[in-house]
Every structure is written in C-alpha cells, then in structure tokens.
Amino acid sequence: MLQQTVVATVRPYYAKFLAAYPRIEDLAAASVEEVCGHWAGLGYYARARNLHKCAQEVAALGGFPRTIEGLRALPGIGPYTANAVGAIAFGLPVLPVDGNVERVAARIFAIPAPMPVGKPEIAAAAQAFIADKAARKAPGDFAQALFDLGATICTPKSPDCPRCPWKAHCRAHAQGVAASLPARAKKPERPRRTGTAYVLLDAENNVFLLRRPPKGLLGGMLALPEEPPAKADWREAGAVEHVFTHFTLTLSVLAARRARLPAGALSAPADTAQLPSVMRKALDAGRRALNLESNDKRSA
C-alpha cells in the first residue's frame, strides 16, 4: 500500500484490510473482486491484484522467502519492496531506496544528475550508507530512520539543515544547495482527455455498474459504463474532472432513471463504496442531477 502512497492516506485502508484479511491465507482465499473492493479509492489498482496473487504464492510456499532473490520473484515485489521486507522483516543487510533515501543520498553526496535519469547513480551512492557497521547491525531500523530523516528534516522543499544529525557530512549543505537537490527534469504538460459516463438508477437507487478488464486504467475495478447500458431518457448531468498521473480526464455525465436495471447488472447501493474516486465523482454528479429533477417535480 505504501508504494507511491503517503502513510496518512494508507493508514485507514491498512486497518480495514487487516481486519478483513488477518492472515495471508485469508487474503489468498478471497476473490480478487473483493480485494479490489477493499482497495477502492487507494489507486494503483495493480497493487491490489499483485498483492492478492502474492498472498496465494506465499500461502502455497508455506511462508515468505527469506532471500532478496526469493522475495523479488513474488508478484508486486520489486527492488524497493524486496529490500524493505528483507531489511525490516528478516534483518538482511540491504537498504531499500525510496524517495526519501534518494533525496538524502543526492544531498549528502551532492549528486547533480537530474531525476529520473540520475536515479541509478543516486541509488548506487546510497548503498554506501549500509557499509556502516551500525547500519548493518540493524538494517531495518536504519532504513526506517533514514525514511524518517527524509520525511521530517531532509524534506523536498525546505530542508531543516540546522536540525540535521548529518549536516557536518552533507556536501550539498556545505555548498548551500541542499534545497535544490535532487534536481528534476521539467515535466511535460499533462495531456487532457475526455470521456462519457452513464449513470442509470432504478427505483431503489441501485446503479448500473460493470467490471473493467483486468489490465489498463482502473483495471479490475467496478465502473460506470462508457456506453449507454439501456434505452432511457438520458439527461445531461454536467461534467466532472479527475487528475490521473499522466492525463487530466473530463468526464461528461449522462443520467437516467428506469423502473429496473437491465438483467445481469452488477449493482447495489453498497457497491458504491467499492468505486474508484473518479467513478464516485461521476456517480455523485448523476445522482445530483436526478434528485434535482425529482425535487423540481415535487415543488412544481
């Protein structure tokens, strides 16, 4: 969950997830659809599918591999997570290099290479940290201390160098350039895309939903249809905007009500808690439009 996601965002999901799946075997036995439901709103949904598959492999193995290579072979476990689990869970003398460690290393060694091109160089330099004897003695504690240093003192914008325990060893600080490292290449403008979402409600406010294909955008998640799911009196319900990593999406929402949903519809009111954020925005817009309409009729 913490891959590319801040602790404060993860915390409530983590609590609910562990309550639902206290043991690896519980997660392994669950359906991938249910797991994706618990993940809704957290983003990067491939993580949910990979974690589920990972649990199944670990359950089949009878436990976690205890080597970096073994961990690395599991679904969703890349170089960072393999080292994090290796160091924190098993005490292996490795250093997981996340954004915090990257930033600290770029500053300590005053590495000017811009991200993301400079990532390998910075990661390689960071390995020097665990040459230290104390670091090798408690690799997990060391890694987490480094995360905390990056999160609280060696921060991206305004590092609090006077409070830094490593200021005497920091070349960027000595050169007065800490705040500007690591350098970043200018990002290209985020493209815009448009689409349509259809909100079809029945008399009990059940919503017509479908499940997206397992790969690609919002893969495996519940979603509103992009095509009208039935003949109905479709009304404009405005547009919602949602920012993804690589593009900004403007979704035109069309809404309608029918006595009942088409056969085979996936929906129930409870399912809306399992919707990705962009779909929840669109659904809210559709519901607002339909409710306003009924209010108008009442007042008229």
Next chain:
DNA sequence: AACGCGGGGGA
C-alpha cells in the same frame, strides 16, 4: 529505457 498507472495533502 520508456511508459502506464491514482489519489490526496501540503507548499
């Protein structure tokens, strides 16, 4: 090596 993939909070 480059790219696709969410969402939210803080500056």
Next chain:
DNA sequence: TCCCCAGCGTT
C-alpha cells in the same frame, strides 16, 4: 497550481 509520495510491471 505544482509537487511528490515506503514503486512495479510491461513493452
């Protein structure tokens, strides 16, 4: 508005 977060898998 922009930045950036305990990154990974596919191509």
